[in-house]
Amino acid sequence: MKNMGLIIVANRAPFRRTPQGLVPAVGGLATALLPVLEAQGGTWVAASTGFKPHPGTTLHDGRVRVEEVPLPEKEWQGYYGGFSNRVLWPLCHYFLEKVELRREFYLDYQRANRRFADKVAQIYREGDTVFVQDYHLLLLPRLLRERISGRIGFFFHIPWPSSGVFRILPWGRSLVEGVLGADLIGFHTQEYAENFLRTAAYYGYTVTGQRVQVGERWVRVEVHPLGIDSQRFAELARQPHVHLHAQALKRLAGTNHLILGVDRLDYTKGILERLLAYERFLQAYPHWRGRVAFFQIATPSRTSVSAYRELKRKVDEVVGRIIGSFLREDWVPLRYFYQTYTQEDLAAFYLAADVALITPLRDGMNLVALEYAYTSQNGVLVLSNLAGAAEYLREAILVNPYDLDGIAAALDQALRMPQRERQERLSALKERISQMDVQGWALRFLESLKRK
Numbered sequence: 001m002k003n004m005g006l007i008i009v010a011n012r013a014p015f016r017r018t019p020q021g022l023v024p025a026v027g028g029l030a031t032a033l034l035p036v037l038e039a040q041g042g043t044w045v046a047a048s049t050g051f052k053p054h055p056g057t058t059l060h061d062g063r064v065r066v067e068e069v070p071l072p073e074k075e076w077q078g079y080y081g082g083f084s085n086r087v088l089w090p091l092c093h094y095f096l097e098k099v100e101l102r103r104e105f106y107l108d109y110q111r112a113n114r115r116f117a118d119k120v121a122q123i124y125r126e127g128d129t130v131f132v133q134d135y136h137l138l139l140l141p142r143l144l145r146e147r148i149s150g151r152i153g154f155f156f157h158i159p160w161p162s163s164g165v166f167r168i169l170p171w172g173r174s175l176v177e178g179v180l181g182a183d184l185i186g187f188h189t190q191e192y193a194e195n196f197l198r199t200a201a202y203y204g205y206t207v208t209g210q211r212v213q214v215g216e217r218w219v220r221v222e223v224h225p226l227g228i229d230s231q232r233f234a235e236l237a238r239q240p241h242v243h244l245h246a247q248a249l250k251r252l253a254g255t256n257h258l259i260l261g262v263d264r265l266d267y268t269k270g271i272l273e274r275l276l277a278y279e280r281f282l283q284a285y286p287h288w289r290g291r292v293a294f295f296q297i298a299t300p301s302r303t304s305v306s307a308y309r310e311l312k313r314k315v316d317e318v319v320g321r322i323i324g325s326f327l328r329e330d331w332v333p334l335r336y337f338y339q340t341y342t343q344e345d346l347a348a349f350y351l352a353a354d355v356a357l358i359t360p361l362r363d364g365m366n367l368v369a370l371e372y373a374y375t376s377q378n379g380v381l382v383l384s385n386l387a388g389a390a391e392y393l394r395e396a397i398l399v400n401p402y403d404l405d406g407i408a409a410a411l412d413q414a415l416r417m418p419q420r421e422r423q424e425r426l427s428a429l430k431e432r433i434s435q436m437d438v439q440g441w442a443l444r445f446l447e448s449l450k451r452k
Contacts, residue, residue, distance in 0.1 A: 006042035006129050006446075008033050009120060011080065011136035013046035013066055029133060029157075031229045032438045036446065038063045042128075045119055047071050047080070047112070069119045071112055078108025080136065085302065087169070088135045092158050093268040093362040094165060098307055106171050110139060113178070117143035124148045129449060132182065133157065139174070142181030153449040154182035157226070158364040159388065160192040163199040173203050180205070180214045184449045186224045188365045188388040193221050224445045225392055227436030228370045236347035237375045245348035253293040253352070254331065257415055260353035261294070262346065262368045263360070264301040265338070267311050270361040270384065270401045271298055275318045275334075277359070277407035282326055282333065284405070285412050290331045292415060294357075295349065297337045312338075350375035355382060355414045359401040363387040369396070370436070373429040380414040380422055381429065382407070392432055395425040 014030035014037075037044060041063045048068035071079065082105035090098035117140055120130060124147075131153045132140050141154050156179075166172055176199055179185060187193040197207050206213040210221045236242050250258065259278070263269035278294050298315065302308045319336045326333040341349070350356070356372040356379060365388040373381050373393065381396040383389065390398055399410045 005127070006037055006040045006131065007045060007120060007124065008037060008042070008131050008133065009045045009116060009137060009140065010133040011047050011084075014044055014064075015066065031232075032226065032442045033131075034064065035439050036442045043067055043123055045069060045116065045123070047076070047116075067119055067123055069112075069115050071115060075108045075111055078105050079112035081305065083109035084136045085305065088138075089158070089268075091165065091168065092135065092161050094159075094161060095267060096165070096168065098267070099168070101168075101170060113137060113139035113143060116140050117147065120144055121147040124150065126150070129153070129446065131155070131446065131449070139178035140181075142178045145181035151184075151449050152182045153184045153186070153445060154179055155186040155224070155445065156192070156196075156364075157188070159362055160187060160196045160199070162195050163202045166195075166199050167202065172199070176200055176203050176205075180212060180219050182219060183217075184445070185219060185221045186445050187221070188223070188225050189391045190223050191391070192364075192388070193223050197221055220448075222445075222448060224441055224448075225388070225436055226365050226367070226441050227433060227438045228367050228374065229438050230374055230434050231437075232343065233347060233371055233375045236344060237351065237377070239344075239347075242344060242348050243351065245345070246351035249295070249348060249352040252335070253295065255291055255293045257288075257292040257354045258352055259292060259294045259355045259357055259411065260349055260372070261296040261357050261359075262349065262372075263296075263298060263358075265298040265308065265312055265315070266301050267307060268360055268362055270359045271296065272311065272315055272318060273361065273401055273404065274357060274359045274407070275315065275322065277404040278334070278357075278411070279318070279322050279325075280404045281408035281411045282322075284408050288412070288415065289326060289333070290328065293332065294334045295337065295353070296334070297339075297341060297346075297349065299340050300338065346371065347375050350379070351377065353379055355380045355411065357382050357407070357411065358387070359384040359399060359407060360387050361401050363389070365389050369393060370433050373426065374433045376426065378419075378422060379426065380417055381425075382410045382414055392436065393429055395428040 010029055014034050043065045045067045048070045086100045087105055129151045130144060133155055134157045141152050144152055200212045201207045212219045261274055263271055282289055322334050350372045358369045360366055369381060369383050369389045383393055383396040383398055384401040385398040386401055397410045397414055399407050
């Protein structure tokens, strides 16, 4: 099959294995980019570890092709488990004490990025557009610039940190040079874009407005906030069985008010601090005891990494302490769900919850906040001011995720909020979220990439 115009390059493939065969992955990049790729025809290039179709598998009526980049296990561990998740991830989220600056990680990262470049160059046809995704592939745009003539876009989905923090990396210059191989670089917020521009300036590049000069080329830096599949969540919110599930969750809570948290079990998500804030809330506002319950969903994540196993141990301890301190015969103050849920299940939780408490310590965007606000019919969103989504969801109650007393006060405010104010805030949030539709994000970026 001849390539037909668009090549998307990401660490992860857009499909997952089920007993029924391959199905599109739910949420995130797959939701954003698969429909665009299906419409245009083209190829998705991904690492083969964890996803192993036959090389060049054609899916979706011949319109989408998946090409593997085989990575040896040791190299995968250094590139993904090492440099991506023990260097870049903690650094970009300001967890500097977790950064492991090991040269062998970077060497494996280089090797893996070169393998991606080899694969893209192999399948590239004159006139194709290449759209590279995220922190796993920072070196790839420049490697491609040396090999192909087409338009190259790059999107960074996590926070780009301040230049002072980024400069901690011994390989910072090479990483910035890698990104600047693109024609267009995208970020979720203006803060991240400005941080990148300052970083490029530090390494000696000329920056004019939202552009960076690289030799005779000018690279554009733009803000394109990622949204959710709003049509999908609107449909789920209308389904009778989803409403029945929500009612069952309300009965399980056994209270008039339900607070909800939904996260991957990741140290950036602030789950531990949030549980401590809920404990503080129950201590400081005793009249809510017996009248409110908290459901925390924590999806297992990176269980092979020691920092994540340690986080789970600490969370388990605090969960046990809260239940042990406040449990009554007629009231369970906290339920902790350490499992993965479908979008359909989550929609029921969103409908059931009177308040969503979404307090990452740092987050590129946070789509759960958007999903909750769009699905809920009468809820209040309490959101970390350090999530990218806070730049757009101003009608939420914004909190400092490190301020336990502040979060406790915000919960009291949310639970006491008059009905009219709830509806006004929620309507404004829904309107803005509808304008940030996930597929519109991809189309807007690709349209901009076409422009010189």
